[in-house]
Amino acid sequence: MDPILNVRHLEIKYGEMPAVSDVSLELMPGEVLGVVGESGSGKSTLIRGIMGLLGAGSQITEGDICFQGKKLLDLEQRERRKLMGQQMMMIFQNPQASLVPIRTVEKQIYEAISEGSRKRAGVLNRKKVREQALEAFAKIGLKGGEQILKSYPFQLSGGMNQRVCIAIAMMQRPQLLFADEPTSALDVTVQSQVLDELVKLKSLSGTAIVIVTHNIGIVERIADKAAVMYQGRLVEYGSKDEVIQHPREEYTKKLLNAVLHLERE
Numbered sequence: 001m002d003p004i005l006n007v008r009h010l011e012i013k014y015g016e017m018p019a020v021s022d023v024s025l026e027l028m029p030g031e032v033l034g035v036v037g038e039s040g041s042g043k044s045t046l047i048r049g050i051m052g053l054l055g056a057g058s059q060i061t062e063g064d065i066c067f068q069g070k071k072l073l074d075l076e077q078r079e080r081r082k083l084m085g086q087q088m089m090m091i092f093q094n095p096q097a098s099l100v101p102i103r104t105v106e107k108q109i110y111e112a113i114s115e116g117s118r119k120r121a122g123v124l125n126r127k128k129v130r131e132q133a134l135e136a137f138a139k140i141g142l143k144g145g146e147q148i149l150k151s152y153p154f155q156l157s158g159g160m161n162q163r164v165c166i167a168i169a170m171m172q173r174p175q176l177l178f179a180d181e182p183t184s185a186l187d188v189t190v191q192s193q194v195l196d197e198l199v200k201l202k203s204l205s206g207t208a209i210v211i212v213t214h215n216i217g218i219v220e221r222i223a224d225k226a227a228v229m230y231q232g233r234l235v236e237y238g239s240k241d242e243v244i245q246h247p248r249e250e251y252t253k254k255l256l257n258a259v260l261h262l263e264r265e
Ligand SMILES: Nc1ncnc2c1ncn2[C@@H]1O[C@H](COP(=O)(O)OP(=O)(O)OP(=O)(O)O)[C@@H](O)[C@H]1O
Pocket: 014, 019, 037, 038, 039, 040, 041, 042, 043, 044, 045, 046, 055, 057
């Protein structure tokens, strides 16, 4: 089997300042990579760079990104955008960033799903999409689904919007999903439901997932591989057990100790 994602020696700069340096990683279909690291270590920049979502003033200055064997940096913007929302998706740390404020949740779910399935299924049945959305909401503990469908994002809490985005990802079943702190706005029981659904997405649809989190517990629970970022570099990268049980770097040991200490408290 070929890797679905292969990143080689990636460097990303904001102006002249490198935020990601010499990052290489590889992901097979259905594999989950957990990326941890302190605030400002470059985690969001890395996944935004891979997705092609860097803002003005930042750019990839070195390296290569292959998705399903295609070199993403060689693709035209239009081709690259086509991959996003169909085969590659992202759940943002701030869900407001990916929801349109002036459209109801129902409308944007329909649009997201029909955009993604244009190639696959032709015309979509609205009633069916609605049913699937309600089903996805229920699985991740989003109660009052009918009401949520009628709402605009600003009428919902941050955690609710985050789960709407997760439901869209579950319905789309992308081949590669990037999740930037996908459960940070959720309380612990709901977090657990969401993580279970991500695991199902991986095992039922073969979705490969890159999950960025401050929570090593999440990595322990759902990841196959783990990476630790420090000052823009992957200072640790390997199987989850290798990284968590036998950290090589002092920094990872400190990070793990701090988490274990908090958990004990
Ligand atoms: N738009 C920007 N312009 C300039 N520098 C930026 C910008 N966004 C991020 N940076 C810098 O790039 C580095 C990496 O930031 P990044 O947001 O990727 O870190 P992170 O690990 O995702 O942090 P957090 O966990 O707080 O989200 C930091 O030094 C940050 O100050």
